[in-house]
Amino acid sequence: MSTHPHTATRRRPSAPARRAAARRRAVLRRRLALAVGAALLVAMAIVLVWPQFHHAVREITLPLRHEDIIRQQARDKGLDPALIAGVIYAESHFRDGQVSAAGAQGLMQLTPETARYIARKSGGVAFKIDDLGTPQVNIAYGAYYLRYLMKRYGDNENFALAAYNGGEGNVDRWIAKARAKDEALTIDAIPFAETRAYVTKVQDAQAEYRRTYRRELGL
Numbered sequence: 001m002s003t004h005p006h007t008a009t010r011r012r013p014s015a016p017a018r019r020a021a022a023r024r025r026a027v028l029r030r031r032l033a034l035a036v037g038a039a040l041l042v043a044m045a046i047v048l049v050w051p052q053f054h055h056a057v058r059e060i061t062l063p064l065r066h067e068d069i070i071r072q073q074a075r076d077k078g079l080d081p082a083l084i085a086g087v088i089y090a091e092s093h094f095r096d097g098q099v100s101a102a103g104a105q106g107l108m109q110l111t112p113e114t115a116r117y118i119a120r121k122s123g124g125v126a127f128k129i130d131d132l133g134t135p136q137v138n139i140a141y142g143a144y145y146l147r148y149l150m151k152r153y154g155d156n157e158n159f160a161l162a163a164y165n166g167g168e169g170n171v172d173r174w175i176a177k178a179r180a181k182d183e184a185l186t187i188d189a190i191p192f193a194e195t196r197a198y199v200t201k202v203q204d205a206q207a208e209y210r211r212t213y214r215r216e217l218g219l
Contacts, residue, residue: 063093070088077146085217090202092106108138110145114145118141122144146164152168158199159174161203
């Protein structure tokens with residue numbers, strides 16, 4: 001009697017079964033190849049489209065236009081171009097033709113009264129209020145006014161921006177009150193929440209423009 005265990009004989013699959021298995025493997029290989037090909041096409045499309053998509057998103061969230069005028073006016077007025085861009089962002093979001101309920105017009109939202117004052121100071125004898133709808137004039141006048149306010153308040157950006165938003169008379173009173181109490185002339189000395197929010201909005205946008213548009217703004 002043999003002591004070796006009995007080894008069962010494996011049956012070889014039939015020819016139809018082998019062909020069916022081969023077909024299934026071929027189908028799987030084709031599906032895998034199609035999936036890989038589709039993934040590669042999607043990846044290539046993302047690579048090609050991403051710059052345009054990124055630019056479109058940036059234009060919505062942090063738009064920039066008329067950068068050549070901004071650079072020129074910043075250079076002429078000794079201002080940070082990102083600060084001018086930040087003011088335009090806060091005032092009009094770079095939308096031309098904006099007119100506020102108070103009558104402020106254009107990209108930097110200048111009132112006719114302020115514009116006429118700037119025209120007298122800057123020698124703009126041929127100035128007309130309609131000119132505020134022109135980006136070149138609007139940004140030039142806005143930059144002039146911003147530079148004037150910076151000088152008036154000793155390059156204190158907080159109070160220059162507060163005056164741009166809330167008026168010089170208000171800022172003068174806030175400064176006098178802060179000095180009477182021996183308080184620091186910081187943004188906290190501005191009692192109007194709306195004006196404090198405006199100053200913060202401009203300065204936050206200024207920092208973003210410096211980071212995002214260094215080349216365009218000549219920084």
